[in-house]
Amino acid sequence: MRNVAFDPPSLTVAAGDTVVWTNADFLPHTATARDAAWDSKSIEANGVWRLVAATPGTHEYYCVFHPNMKGTIVVR
Amino acid sequence: MSTYHSASTTGLLLGLALSVSGLTACSKSETPAVDTAATATPAPAPAAPAAPAITDAQIAHIAVTANAIDSAAGVVAKKKATAKSVKDFAQTMISDHMGVNKQAVALATKLGVTPEDNDVSRQLKSGADESAATLSGLTGAAFDKAYIDREVAYHQAVADALDKTLIPNAQNAELKGLLEKARPAFAAHLERAKDIQAKLSK
Numbered sequence: 001m002r003n004v005a006f007d008p009p010s011l012t013v014a015a016g017d018t019v020v021w022t023n024a025d026f027l028p029h030t031a032t033a034r035d036a037a038w039d040s041k042s043i044e045a046n047g048v049w050r051l052v053a054a055t056p057g058t059h060e061y062y063c064v065f066h067p068n069m070k071g072t073i074v075v076r
Numbered sequence: 077m078s079t080y081h082s083a084s085t086t087g088l089l090l091g092l093a094l095s096v097s098g099l100t101a102c103s104k105s106e107t108p109a110v111d112t113a114a115t116a117t118p119a120p121a122p123a124a125p126a127a128p129a130i131t132d133a134q135i136a137h138i139a140v141t142a143n144a145i146d147s148a149a150g151v152v153a154k155k156k157a158t159a160k161s162v163k164d165f166a167q168t169m170i171s172d173h174m175g176v177n178k179q180a181v182a183l184a185t186k187l188g189v190t191p192e193d194n195d196v197s198r199q200l201k202s203g204a205d206e207s208a209a210t211l212s213g214l215t216g217a218a219f220d221k222a223y224i225d226r227e228v229a230y231h232q233a234v235a236d237a238l239d240k241t242l243i244p245n246a247q248n249a250e251l252k253g254l255l256e257k258a259r260p261a262f263a264a265h266l267e268r269a270k271d272i273q274a275k276l277s278k
Binding site: 003004005025026027028045064065066067068069 | 168175263
């Protein structure tokens with residue numbers, strides 16, 4: 001997360017991989033699944049959040065605070 | 077910071093737009109003035125070389141003032157708003173604008189710059205004071221709508237000021253960098269406020 005965007009916006013991982021979000025902005029952000037399957041809640045500046053990508057498929061997510069921040073995790 | 081009050085859409089927008097256009101006019105003295113009522117008037121003598129439109133100390137003051145105003149407006153809205161989307165938005169305004177201001181104050185301290193009061197800051201502040209009355213007289217859905225309308229106009233005005241005046245005129249690279257870093261947050265707030273505005277008017 002930097003400049004109020006997810007970087008990279010799209011990431012492909014294998015099932016069982018751990019995805020790590022690092023907030024390089026000075027504002028809090030969230031990584032929240034569109035289908036509400038997971039939600040980081042607020043990640044403060046310089047904070048880190050991890051998710052074990054369990055379910056294969058394409059998972060869209062966004063930041064609750066800045067909903068124009070959109071990302072996709074593809075789990076194979 | 078607690079002395080700032082929420083701002084009225086009209087007062088704030090006009091105040092900022094006026095000051096920004098005034099600054100632009102100063103910095104571009106060669107731009108021909110079009111005045112249909114005075115076409116017979118000879119062209120004015122060339123103006124003296126333009127002084128810097130605005131100094132870093134003034135830019136820092138505008139940034140701190142603009143953030144303080146919106147986070148204070150958020151504090152009021154978080155208490156008074158009824159729609160959850162509006163309450164949540166207000167909370168983001170509090171945390172984001174306080175976050176930006178922490179950075180701005182830290183940078184000013186590091187650079188030894190004392191933020192300097194100026195016309196834009198004063199207009200921001202008076203617009204904010206003026207609207208405290210407007211918003212304080214409203215409750216319920218009327219408050220929600222007035223607050224969000226104001227937020228849309230406010231963020232649009234600040235984003236324009238950043239693009240046209242503050243970022244281009246910032247001399248110090250770190251100050252310019254901070255403004256550029258804050259710019260996408262204003263865009264995100266604007267988009268979210270517009271989205272809420274559209275839903276409230278349904």
